[in-house]
Amino acid sequence: MDAFYASVEQRDNPMYRGKAIAVGGSPEGRGGVVATASYEARKFGVRSAMPSKRALQLCPELLFVRPRFDAYKEVSRHIREIFGRYTDLIEPLSLDEAYLDVTADKQNIGSAIEIAKLIKQAIREELQLTASAGVSINKFVAKIASDLNKPDGLTFIGPSSIESFMEQLPVEKFHGVGKVTADKMKKMGLFTGADLKKLSEQELKNHFGKAGTFYYRIVRGIDDREVQPHRETKSLGAEDTFPYDLTLVADMEIELEKIAKTVYDRLQRYNLKGRTITLKIKYSDFKQITRNQSFPFPVGDMETIINTAKQLLAATWPEDKRIRLLGITLSNFGEITPIGDKPDHPGQLSLFDFEE
Incomplete structure (x- = not known):
């Protein structure tokens, strides 16, 4: 979804339409944090997770709106119902984002691009909101594609163009590469996917640990993760x-x-x-x-x-x-299986698996 919380607020309250608004904590006192900014506010550099005081400095006209999570959840349920018209393989990532596997689509449309268009159209007509979609052969590339032409975008990256696309992509645009990692990569002279591709898997692991294997595969467009419709709550x-x-x-x-x-x-x-x-x-x-x-x-x-x-x-x-x-x-x-119930049980796993 495009600027989800802010878009819902602008839809429901005419006084916010066309205005720079931020959904989140007020800048008063110690100040809160921006959860979502409207596109009018983003033109001034206001971003999610930014301290509200900083957001107000960037955009003095900014209006702060307290979140209404019940309203956002209701919209999210409606969106999920729209998804369900086309596939049962839906993996929610948050209230406003999900992966869909439409390999076997319920309406026999036969085109992932056409399904994306129909979903976007239904969201616009039934909820008066806009969504952006990315279409590709795996989750990682589809996720990146969905961010390329927001708002109201639809981007398709086909199998033959994935590797060249990944080679041109700046490292900070790789989903999962945060600011700290991106800065480290740039200090190493790694600015694009093509730069990453020059390093062996072992070299990437030496510099980035287990994530090195992920970077090695993903820059080549390899992502075998399945869409998980019943992802376990951790x-x-x-x-x-x-x-x-x-x-x-x-x-x-x-x-x-x-x-x-x-x-x-x-x-x-x-x-x-x-x-x-x-x-x-x-x-x-x-x-x-x-x-x-x-x-x-x-x-x-x-x-x-x-x-x-x-x-x-x-x-x-x-x-x-x-x-x-x-x-x-x-x-x-969940439940623990007591030791002894299974004769060949190798021993109970440690319960202390959080790092301080």
Whole structure:
């Protein structure tokens, strides 16, 4: 979807149409963060994940709008229903993005490009919103294609042109290459896919670890990942950035209780329990740590979440430290098969799989 949250707000509120708006936290006080900016705001350099204060400096006319996630979720459900008219192989990435495998399309249209056009048309007519689509033979190339001609774009990259396309692509445009990695690549003289292609797989692994193999394959247009319509939920959590730094443990515990309630409600919604509870702490200097505790059985009750989070907090000696953010996450969902139930079981996997 194109500038999804902002586009929904402009659709639903005439006063926002044609205006530079940012959905996210207000710049007042310590200031929030931009979740999505309208295209009118992007002309000034306003981007998602940018501090709201910085966004206002770039665009003094910027209007800030509080998110309405219930509205966005409802639109997302409608979009998913449109997808389902053409294929059952749908892998959601977020509320506004998904992979579709239309190899076997339900309406026997026979053309991925035509299906993309029909989906875009349905979204425009039924939701008064625009979407951009990328069409190719694998997930990685389709993802890049979808970003090339936004808003309201449709880009096809066929099998015969994939390698030449990847060779010309700047490294920062590679999906999954962040700013830090892109900067490292440029310092090594790697500016495009063609530059990456000059290095062997082992050389890329030496410089970038396991990701080196991914870069080696992807620059050649190789991506064998299947579209996963029932992708497993790995974790579920919530966090909050406070308008002022917390220095009293009592205040921190009050905020943890609020966050734990949000996490508990989300667990109930999806009928999930987890074996690992992780506490996230970000200090006023932006240093961030995580602490976790794992259980031999899945938990999801409010009391356990709150008590565990408070115990993990106490273990960090938080008194008089300045904390700007706290978060709680549950992971390792599902049941454990007890050792001994299977005679040939090689041993139980470690429950402590989070890095601090």
